Amino acid sequence: MIAPRKIRVDLKLIADLVAPGSRVLDIGCADGTLIDHLYREKNCDARGIELDMQEVQRAVAHGVPVMQGDADTELVTYPDGAFDYVILSRTLQAVEKPREVLAQMLRIGTHVIVSFPNFGHWSLRVQLLAKGRMPMTAGWNRMWYETPNIHPCTIGDFFALCAQDGYIVEDWLAADEQGLRTPWRRSRRLANLFGEQGLFLLRKA
Amino acid sequence: MDQNPAFPETQHQSLTFSQGLALDCGQRLDSVTVAYRTYGTLNATRSNAVFVCHALTGDQYVAEHNPETGKPGWWDYVVGPGKPVDTGKYFVICANVLGGCMGTTGPRSPHPDGSGQPWGVDFPPVTIQDMVRAQKLLVEQLGISRLFAVIGGSMGGMQVLAWAALYPEAVFAAVPVATASYHSAQNIAFHEIGRQAIAADPSFHDGHYWRAGVRPERGLAVARMTAHITYVSEAALTRKFGRKLQHAEGLSALGDQFAVESYLQYQGSSFVQRFDANSYLTITRAMDLFDLAAEHGGVLANAFKGTKTRFLLVSFSSDWLFPTAQSRAIARALNHVAANVSFVEVQSDKGHDAFLLDEPDFHTTLRGFLAGCAEHAGLA
Numbered sequence: 001m002i003a004p005r006k007i008r009v010d011l012k013l014i015a016d017l018v019a020p021g022s023r024v025l026d027i028g029c030a031d032g033t034l035i036d037h038l039y040r041e042k043n044c045d046a047r048g049i050e051l052d053m054q055e056v057q058r059a060v061a062h063g064v065p066v067m068q069g070d071a072d073t074e075l076v077t078y079p080d081g082a083f084d085y086v087i088l089s090r091t092l093q094a095v096e097k098p099r100e101v102l103a104q105m106l107r108i109g110t111h112v113i114v115s116f117p118n119f120g121h122w123s124l125r126v127q128l129l130a131k132g133r134m135p136m137t138a139g140w141n142r143m144w145y146e147t148p149n150i151h152p153c154t155i156g157d158f159f160a161l162c163a164q165d166g167y168i169v170e171d172w173l174a175a176d177e178q179g180l181r182t183p184w185r186r187s188r189r190l191a192n193l194f195g196e197q198g199l200f201l202l203r204k205a
Numbered sequence: 206m207d208q209n210p211a212f213p214e215t216q217h218q219s220l221t222f223s224q225g226l227a228l229d230c231g232q233r234l235d236s237v238t239v240a241y242r243t244y245g246t247l248n249a250t251r252s253n254a255v256f257v258c259h260a261l262t263g264d265q266y267v268a269e270h271n272p273e274t275g276k277p278g279w280w281d282y283v284v285g286p287g288k289p290v291d292t293g294k295y296f297v298i299c300a301n302v303l304g305g306c307m308g309t310t311g312p313r314s315p316h317p318d319g320s321g322q323p324w325g326v327d328f329p330p331v332t333i334q335d336m337v338r339a340q341k342l343l344v345e346q347l348g349i350s351r352l353f354a355v356i357g358g359s360m361g362g363m364q365v366l367a368w369a370a371l372y373p374e375a376v377f378a379a380v381p382v383a384t385a386s387y388h389s390a391q392n393i394a395f396h397e398i399g400r401q402a403i404a405a406d407p408s409f410h411d412g413h414y415w416r417a418g419v420r421p422e423r424g425l426a427v428a429r430m431t432a433h434i435t436y437v438s439e440a441a442l443t444r445k446f447g448r449k450l451q452h453a454e455g456l457s458a459l460g461d462q463f464a465v466e467s468y469l470q471y472q473g474s475s476f477v478q479r480f481d482a483n484s485y486l487t488i489t490r491a492m493d494l495f496d497l498a499a500e501h502g503g504v505l506a507n508a509f510k511g512t513k514t515r516f517l518l519v520s521f522s523s524d525w526l527f528p529t530a531q532s533r534a535i536a537r538a539l540n541h542v543a544a545n546v547s548f549v550e551v552q553s554d555k556g557h558d559a560f561l562l563d564e565p566d567f568h569t570t571l572r573g574f575l576a577g578c579a580e581h582a583g584l585a
């Protein structure tokens with residue numbers, strides 16, 4: 001018997017957006033905790049893609065279906081509309097081509113759930129303004145020359161991209177570093193200033 | 206025939222199917238015998254059966270001492286009580302492939318013309334799919350309509366793919382390991398060296414060697430030596446042997462000067478004691494003929510359309526005979542039909558043979574995958 005695992009709060013927030021019994025693909029699923037949760041708690045047919053082979057092995061050894069692969073290259077292999085939800089949690093800023101990955105996600109899934117660290121947070125703005133150096137925070141904690149986060153964006157930027165590419169924002173919220181919901185969901189400007197993470201539920205127009 | 210030194214006979218557990226088998230080549234075998242072994246207990250709902258497919262030179266003795274070699278079962282690391290394929294939980298079946306020489310119908314079996322002679326080189330060419338159809342007869346005879354899992358490495362992995370493509374409803378989970386959906390030109394080329402070595406052996410007698418009471422041992426040994434090199438990696442050979450000399454004294458062009466040479470010669474000479482040359486020709490050809498996509502309009506994904514089977518693909522980083530790219534290509538084809546796919550490349554420097562050896566990462570992954578599938582199948 002496989003013991004269920006405890007789930008991070010930010011993953012819980014994502015899981016809450018998923019309707020029970022859905023087909024789900026989790027991109028950058030790490031050890032598959034969210035997939036396991038969606039299967040056990042919501043009876044979803046969920047699977048994942050993960051780049052890091054160690055994580056993939058951990059997931060599969062836990063009975064979770066995960067394939068090793070790169071979001072930038074693997075998504076093209078899935079058929080249109082294969083999933084009800086395609087999830088990309090805290091990974092969009094690290095892929096080679098975020099805009100294309102997003103487009104692929106919306107091709108293979110009816111709904112897309114994306115979360116990313118918000119580069120518009122006030123502490124990052126203050127650091128850049130005051131020191132003139134790339135900001136370092138709990139979320140942005142690697143030097144510019146070694147960070148995997150090669151495509152930082154703000155909540156404002158993301159809204160703009162959705163408008164530009166014609167995606168409908170079905171739901172969105174700002175969260176703090178722990179993934180807890182923050183109270184700025186009425187105002188995009190305040191969310192962009194005070195939210196440490198953005199979480200979006202999208203569909204095609 | 207029992208006394209003929211070309212064919213040492215051991216009694217193997219088997220079932221004979223008098224309805225015969227239509228082969229891909231268009232010929233028909235009027236009767237087919239399948240030699241097999243089982244381990245563990247079939248549960249009341251007949252839902253815990255795991256079929257293990259063996260590789261080119263393997264046999265049905267997957268988890269017990271081999272009666273012909275006296276060695277432990279060929280997948281001792283993987284199948285047995287408490288092992289990743291746990292015979293305490295699963296009912297494991299392994300059968301000698303069609304065309305083999307361990308009791309299943311093959312070139313060594315009596316020719317149906319009543320001459321009392323074996324088929325020999327007249328044995329019809331068989332395919333991987335023919336092998337699987339023969340296995341299906343056995344599985345049905347054992348009263349099993351759906352296998353919980355089909356597992357195999359190398360040529361065994363090809364059979365797993367063929368099982369999943371031919372009988373998707375009968376396969377809950379499929380684990381093709383260190384394999385490919387077709388045999389590459391390079392793989393065919395290596396096989397051809399082996400076949401030519403056998404044919405060039407004066408003891409081959411155009412495939413009728415039993416009449417002379419001999420075996421093409423030299424040729425078969427060279428075939429095995431060549432093949433063996435493809436089963437290991439350069440790093441593994443270096444680690445095991447490096448440039449170590451077997452005999453310090455003297456210089457000779459031929460002979461076991463280097464340690465790696467005597468190792469290969471041992472591999473060759475021990476192989477000829479247990480394997481029939483005509484079977485080797487038949488089975489290598491079956492592998493060469495394998496191209497699952499070609500049977501489905503050149504699109505591999507079409508072989509798995511609508512599949513409900515849960516797949517685990519495993520490759521090994523230093524395997525150059527069935528490299529990771531080929532497993533990944535299968536995983537992508539399965540993605541095309543939105544199949545449930547897990548895919549893992551295990552870091553190993555042991556080459557293709559890694560699937561048979563002590564690879565804890567592989568074993569942990571396989572065990573967990575099966576446990577997850579057991580839960581989904583209602584077995585856990």
